[in-house]
Amino acid sequence: xxxxxxxxxxxxxxxxxxxxxxxxxxxxxxxxxxxxxxxxxxxxxxxxxxxxxxxxxxxxxxxxxxxxxxxxxxxxxxxxxxxxxxxxxxxxxxxxxxxxxxxxxxxxxxxxxxxxxxxxxxxxxxxxxxx
Amino acid sequence: xxxxxxxxxxxxxxxxxxxxxxxxxxxxxxxxxxxxxxxxxxxxxxxxxxxxxxxxxxxxxxxxxxxxxxxxxxxxxxxxxxxxxxxxxxxxxxxxxxxxxxxxxxxxxxxxxxxxxxxxxxxxxxxxxxxx
Numbered sequence: 001x002x003x004x005x006x007x008x009x010x011x012x013x014x015x016x017x018x019x020x021x022x023x024x025x026x027x028x029x030x031x032x033x034x035x036x037x038x039x040x041x042x043x044x045x046x047x048x049x050x051x052x053x054x055x056x057x058x059x060x061x062x063x064x065x066x067x068x069x070x071x072x073x074x075x076x077x078x079x080x081x082x083x084x085x086x087x088x089x090x091x092x093x094x095x096x097x098x099x100x101x102x103x104x105x106x107x108x109x110x111x112x113x114x115x116x117x118x119x120x121x122x123x124x125x126x127x128x129x130x131x
Numbered sequence: 132x133x134x135x136x137x138x139x140x141x142x143x144x145x146x147x148x149x150x151x152x153x154x155x156x157x158x159x160x161x162x163x164x165x166x167x168x169x170x171x172x173x174x175x176x177x178x179x180x181x182x183x184x185x186x187x188x189x190x191x192x193x194x195x196x197x198x199x200x201x202x203x204x205x206x207x208x209x210x211x212x213x214x215x216x217x218x219x220x221x222x223x224x225x226x227x228x229x230x231x232x233x234x235x236x237x238x239x240x241x242x243x244x245x246x247x248x249x250x251x252x253x254x255x256x257x258x259x260x261x262x263x
Contacts, residue, residue, distance in 0.1 A: 076134035077136060079135070109139060110194055
């Protein structure tokens with residue numbers, strides 16, 4: 001068994017696609033229609049194109065417990081997931097210039113440096129650098 | 132402060148408050164990153180830090196979750212992948228990243244990545260990248 005996909009709950013697929021590609025720099029891997037206006041839409045990192053896929057899942061729109069969970073995480077400031085970056089400071093600068101809002105500015109704990117931003121689709125996302 | 136920030140603050144106090152230890156292991160990791168092709172020399176590192184090599188080893192594991200040797204191997208395999216993607220042959224790659232035997236390099240590479248160095252290189256060089 002291999003871990004090859006992670007799913008992120010999002011409220012609006014088109015908006016999420018725009019944010020995750022234009023601001024975060026992911027590229028589309030798979031895109032196929034699933035009926036009723038939704039798509040199976042996955043992204044990958046341009047630096048690791050045969051790496052794990054990110055699934056943009058409109059779960060909160062179709063399954064109430066998903067919406068409740070997502071809202072609870074958001075309310076508590078908890079990130080839904082995290083992505084590795086080479087430099088948290090550089091990404092923070094780059095993303096703030098693109099208008100992305102951060103709830104946690106670059107901080108250090110142990111051997112990690114991290115920051116948390118809002119993906120505008122219902123989630124806090126954490127970026128992490130190993131020190 | 133959000134709930135998350137409170138939790139992190141608490142975690143920092145109980146697990147990550149010893150700045151000198153953290154600095155020592157971070158510098159150890161950086162040293163390994165810059166010297167991965169050489170033999171791992173914990174004696175040298177621990178002498179700079181005025182600590183025993185066993186203590187340094189334990190600290191590294193405590194903060195990174197893996198031993199310096201495991202980290203070194205992962206680093207060498209990561210660099211081997213890069214080197215193979217750049218077209219260097221398997222034998223040259225093996226010695227360039229610090230392995231001493233082609234046999235152990237190949238089997239370790241396969242264990243870690245699921246492919247032999249040759250298979251990996253073949254696949255990477257023939258693959259066309261996705262475009263935006």
